Amino acid sequence: MDKAEALGLYQKLYLVRRCEEKIREEYFKDEMKTPVHLGIGGEAISVGVVQALPPAALTFGTYRNHALYLAKTDDVEGFFGELYGRASGRCKGKAGSMHLCYPERGLVATSAVVGTTIPVALGAAMASRYRGRNEVVAAFFGDGATEEGTFWESLNYASLRGLRLLLICEDNELAIHTHVNDRQGHEGLLSAVSGFRCHAERADGSDLPAVLEAARGILRKMEKDPRPGFLHLSYYRFLEHVGPLEDFKFAYRKKPEEKELQRRDPVHRFEQTLAALGARAEEIANVRSKVDERVLKEVAAAQKAPFPEPSELMTDVFV
Amino acid sequence: MDKAEALGLYQKLYLVRRCEEKIREEYFKDEMKTPVHLGIGGEAISVGVVQALPPAALTFGTYRNHALYLAKTDDVEGFFGELYGRASGRCKGKAGSMHLCYPERGLVATSAVVGTTIPVALGAAMASRYRGRNEVVAAFFGDGATEEGTFWESLNYASLRGLRLLLICEDNELAIHTHVNDRQGHEGLLSAVSGFRCHAERADGSDLPAVLEAARGILRKMEKDPRPGFLHLSYYRFLEHVGPLEDFKFAYRKKPEEKELQRRDPVHRFEQTLAALGARAEEIANVRSKVDERVLKEVAAAQKAPFPEPSELMTDVFV
Amino acid sequence: MKRNIQFREALSSALADEMTADPSVFVFGLDVPDHKRIFGSTAGLLEKFGPERVFDTPLSEDAMTGAALGAALAGLRPVHVHIRVDFALLGMNQIINMISNLRYMTGGQIGKLPIVIRAVIGRGWGQSAQHSKSLQGMFAHFPGLKVVMPSSPQDAYSLLRASIRDDNPVIFLEHRWLYDVVGEVDDAHAVPLGLANVRRHGKDITLVCTSWMNVEAHKAADLLARRGVEAEIVDVRSIAPLDAATILKSVRRTGRCIVADYDWSFCGFAAELAAQIHHGCFKELKAPVERVGFAHTPCPTTRPLENLFYPSAKTLVRAAERLLGLDEMDLSQEKFYTYEVNFKGPF
Amino acid sequence: MKRNIQFREALSSALADEMTADPSVFVFGLDVPDHKRIFGSTAGLLEKFGPERVFDTPLSEDAMTGAALGAALAGLRPVHVHIRVDFALLGMNQIINMISNLRYMTGGQIGKLPIVIRAVIGRGWGQSAQHSKSLQGMFAHFPGLKVVMPSSPQDAYSLLRASIRDDNPVIFLEHRWLYDVVGEVDDAHAVPLGLANVRRHGKDITLVCTSWMNVEAHKAADLLARRGVEAEIVDVRSIAPLDAATILKSVRRTGRCIVADYDWSFCGFAAELAAQIHHGCFKELKAPVERVGFAHTPCPTTRPLENLFYPSAKTLVRAAERLLGLDEMDLSQEKFYTYEVNFKGPF
Numbered sequence A, B: 001m002d003k004a005e006a007l008g009l010y011q012k013l014y015l016v017r018r019c020e021e022k023i024r025e026e027y028f029k030d031e032m033k034t035p036v037h038l039g040i041g042g043e044a045i046s047v048g049v050v051q052a053l054p055p056a057a058l059t060f061g062t063y064r065n066h067a068l069y070l071a072k073t074d075d076v077e078g079f080f081g082e083l084y085g086r087a088s089g090r091c092k093g094k095a096g097s098m099h100l101c102y103p104e105r106g107l108v109a110t111s112a113v114v115g116t117t118i119p120v121a122l123g124a125a126m127a128s129r130y131r132g133r134n135e136v137v138a139a140f141f142g143d144g145a146t147e148e149g150t151f152w153e154s155l156n157y158a159s160l161r162g163l164r165l166l167l168i169c170e171d172n173e174l175a176i177h178t179h180v181n182d183r184q185g186h187e188g189l190l191s192a193v194s195g196f197r198c199h200a201e202r203a204d205g206s207d208l209p210a211v212l213e214a215a216r217g218i219l220r221k222m223e224k225d226p227r228p229g230f231l232h233l234s235y236y237r238f239l240e241h242v243g244p245l246e247d248f249k250f251a252y253r254k255k256p257e258e259k260e261l262q263r264r265d266p267v268h269r270f271e272q273t274l275a276a277l278g279a280r281a282e283e284i285a286n287v288r289s290k291v292d293e294r295v296l297k298e299v300a301a302a303q304k305a306p307f308p309e310p311s312e313l314m315t316d317v318f319v
Numbered sequence C, D: 001m002k003r004n005i006q007f008r009e010a011l012s013s014a015l016a017d018e019m020t021a022d023p024s025v026f027v028f029g030l031d032v033p034d035h036k037r038i039f040g041s042t043a044g045l046l047e048k049f050g051p052e053r054v055f056d057t058p059l060s061e062d063a064m065t066g067a068a069l070g071a072a073l074a075g076l077r078p079v080h081v082h083i084r085v086d087f088a089l090l091g092m093n094q095i096i097n098m099i100s101n102l103r104y105m106t107g108g109q110i111g112k113l114p115i116v117i118r119a120v121i122g123r124g125w126g127q128s129a130q131h132s133k134s135l136q137g138m139f140a141h142f143p144g145l146k147v148v149m150p151s152s153p154q155d156a157y158s159l160l161r162a163s164i165r166d167d168n169p170v171i172f173l174e175h176r177w178l179y180d181v182v183g184e185v186d187d188a189h190a191v192p193l194g195l196a197n198v199r200r201h202g203k204d205i206t207l208v209c210t211s212w213m214n215v216e217a218h219k220a221a222d223l224l225a226r227r228g229v230e231a232e233i234v235d236v237r238s239i240a241p242l243d244a245a246t247i248l249k250s251v252r253r254t255g256r257c258i259v260a261d262y263d264w265s266f267c268g269f270a271a272e273l274a275a276q277i278h279h280g281c282f283k284e285l286k287a288p289v290e291r292v293g294f295a296h297t298p299c300p301t302t303r304p305l306e307n308l309f310y311p312s313a314k315t316l317v318r319a320a321e322r323l324l325g326l327d328e329m330d331l332s333q334e335k336f337y338t339y340e341v342n343f344k345g346p347f
């Protein structure tokens, strides 16, 4: 990775972080009337994988989708419009945070029912194969989603048909407040999926270059040998499951040491990469201030934007 | 195995076969108004596994349940009564062939929706563990059931909690007319399940002693190291998926050579075992004639038995 | 072109014609391409369109339902087939939480969501409780789903074509006994979704029917005609969206109505019909609307109980007599439709 | 003992009391034992009964629903909890094809099937289409399931205890907004399943309500009282089995009725109520029964549309005015219940 590419990636990474920090600042004004599942700590996964994917690749995600949405679409206006429930929202306020999507830019759908977009991504991969192309389709989901039967059904079918379905497991070891050890009866996801005819890779999801490398690696394998890929990326969820706060005061987990927190912070980590690549402090600051400005502007715009018309209630049910 | 035990087993094995052959003879009279999924070729699985299980073990099965029903309950009267839809049926005619059960004798439930009794068996295993016993509970199902998400969810949970759930996969390589190669995307079920914390064994399901040995072996392991067990037993389905006929005329499979058919016939195979153990022809014939007589008697009784009263329609919905 | 064909062939023809017209249409589901061809309703497709467009699946209804959605999102027009609607319950999360909602949730960004879920309902050979549900009312309850129930070969043909062409998700429910029904099918005759059909005209009582109940109603109407009662039969056809106008118009004229839905009545589509008819014909109704449906129990297997579970022409005649204040006519010499006549086991 | 407690505490008390009374009762489901305790409704249980009787699960609703059935078959009394009823759709195959049928299919060999499925419904903080369903009508459609919707702390307590003691499967639906409601709970006061409750007496119009709609109805009745209209409120409580007698008795007296079900009306429980009331009060009804429910769309997230989606006291007042032929009263100065007053995000 050279400095230019790294600064480009940093711009995305920092945009995601900044947007979510802004949500945290604004949230208690109670103007964003939508549950927010913040991804702070996991930003490098979406940013890295999206970077590695072909730009046209169709992607699918979950309710914890802010990073994916911003990385894939760069649509800050539609993002905040949606969180504020405005007509300017990408989904006209009908989605809120949990269902953000932008099909035209390749983020086809996200869902707040765990696991449900995995088979949908499978169907998109089938469609590509149907057209004789077998392009990569990507599904992002949490570790909890692998407990749903639909994950195994989808993996089985993609393996059977040699579909280029990239399954990205964003593993924070938690489903809400329940640790993976209280949920999964195998010796690790990689070994559990390896009985199927798929490619499987693991990487540190807090480390953007590592994510990028792992994603590129598995995509190369999928290119050569058309099978689904399972990309297992670990990260640390800094905040509560849903909402803008930390929740270290609850017994289900302990606050890590400051040093460990820094190690698990992908923005912090990547700033060190940048420095190592020779980026100067003001270059970094420059990226940040542009992002800061953009975020402020879009939040202000969203706060002033009109709500959807009452007639919107009845539209969009059927074509 | 000594001759006495073998003759006892043979009595069971032959009873199952004779009952199903009798169904075949009678079916086109159209008096058994229930779809029949005959298990000819697979009898040794139920007979062998039931023999290996503790007699009180709760068991669960599928619509292809005749062998399991007879092996577990020895209730020929309730069996034919049920197939003929009579008040004397074990379920008063409300079940028919597909849902035969006899909870008091440990066959708790069978189901015609593929895979659905697997998690139910899991729940029974949880209940035993709840009572501090963690006894073995057995679920019988076809190879197709392993494609349902619920199989993986159940395996995961049983593995997580170290439950003594014995999963018996009766693998005939077919789901109706579809070969396993068109359905499963892994390199074999044993390797696919082995990512989970379970015991797994394979055996030739056409060979009663082999089934018995495999079942006893896995139960011993489960006893020592409380985990679920996955018992993979292959067999050959001699007849059509549902109904009393052969269906070799259809393209989806070819009729094997006579010798191969004999090899896959568990009754024939076990008769050779009997001979090797020193059973005389008339001892075998004696078992058969008693069974023949019993079956004839119960079929005649069922044919003459009254149908349930009209008032039965409305009973048994709620307690 | 007009042909006399069975309902099953009407279905396979509709599929073939849409697949010919549009290469993005494909048909998949358990057993779709095997030699039984979903009771013949997918016959000929594999030969004509090949295994990329006509294919089987593993036993994975949940994922396959999601996959239908994904394929539709990617621009295809999937037809997903269940040999029994009961199995669609494994895909309920996808059908309700995803398919019915998705267009709305995206604020209409998803322009089209053309998915047809075909499923077989109805009696067979001792189908029991797990292979006998209908579920039209359940599906119709959810905004975002269309629900269609053809009752003639022509409707099977035309409504299946219309469903495949529709850019919205459609649940298409086919009664197993109807598969044998022969009728004239004109492939130039289009039937849009959303319209009821007056299948028989009469002035004394309206029988509002779904699916197989239309057949029973015709028999009942013949019997009633013998004693001078003219029954009108309205085939609902489109459960959602519902063509209330045609139904109300009939009942306003006759003043008496029996709703015969092929399902349990309690909280079912029959309840919706009865509620709307009472509401819309409040002044005209001479007696309360009667509902005829399944007994409120799971479906028993043994034939004598099964015969009591399902409503029949006789049930309709008796209900009509009560509504009209007539004595019971003698039906002891009548031949009613029995399954045995057309069909022997096993399924 | 009588106490003034919140609805959520009524639930946790009922669970604790039944668990104390019967060691075979256990409570499980996603998040049941975490520090949020299903919005407080499972508070205290883990401490009192330990992790063998109060436990979490993987995200595997299908298998866990089947496991509840298996545990019941093995003699236990499971209470399976869903923090949103929408997730129960993943267990539909087990609920419908197995749980609702099984006793019947076995010819009654299975003596008891004591399973309680608790699920939260109702508005939150922009819950959207995937976290806002109610589904009482859908569940009640299937013979073999009981369906209960408490609307007061006393009913939450008494009906949950009755549901756990019932030897049949019970779906128990709890509105999220009701959790904050405080009321007197007498733990000696038993409420059997299957009875409606006249919560307010009046002679001019009957409001038949489920769940949260009772709260809206009380507000509406207060407003209507100002202009001399006496509304009677019947809380259905037990969706299945349904206490039609109590409802019909009220409507026969008032001659006017609004059915306010917390769900979509189309093919829903509202349709059943309207159909039965029309049928049973054919002579006494002075005007058709009106149905008040959700807009027939998926639930939107943004508040202004969400407010239009959900019916309110105002919707009820307007419907009553139309039924009674009254002008619209001025409600512009009225304070209606708004969620913001009691609750801030995020869920």
Ligand SMILES: Cc1ncc(C[n+]2csc(CCOP(=O)(O)OP(=O)(O)O)c2C)c(N)n1
Binding pocket: A064, A112, A113, A114, A115, A141, A142, A143, A144, A145, A146, A172, A174, A175, A176, A241, D030, D059, D061, D087, D090
């Ligand atoms: C099918 C389903 N069950 C339960 C829930 C409630 N729920 C929401 S998020 C969540 C945890 C999911 O964990 P994971 O998949 O690891 O994603 P994460 O939140 O950690 O990103 C649960 C249980 C749900 N939304 N969908």
Ligand SMILES: Cc1ncc(C[n+]2csc(CCOP(=O)(O)OP(=O)(O)O)c2C)c(N)n1
Binding pocket: B064, B112, B113, B114, B115, B141, B142, B143, B144, B145, B146, B172, B174, B175, B176, B241, C030, C059, C061, C087, C090
């Ligand atoms: C959930 C579900 N999907 C589809 C069916 C239709 N069906 C009945 S049996 C069967 C094949 C099952 O194959 P397998 O599990 O291998 O059992 P086998 O019949 O070979 O004993 C299918 C697809 C069903 N009963 N249930």
Ligand SMILES: [Mg+2]
Binding pocket: A142, A143, A144, A170, A171, A172, A173, A174, A175, A176
């Ligand atoms: Mg997680």
Ligand SMILES: [Mg+2]
Binding pocket: B142, B143, B144, B170, B171, B172, B173, B174, B175, B176
């Ligand atoms: Mg098989």
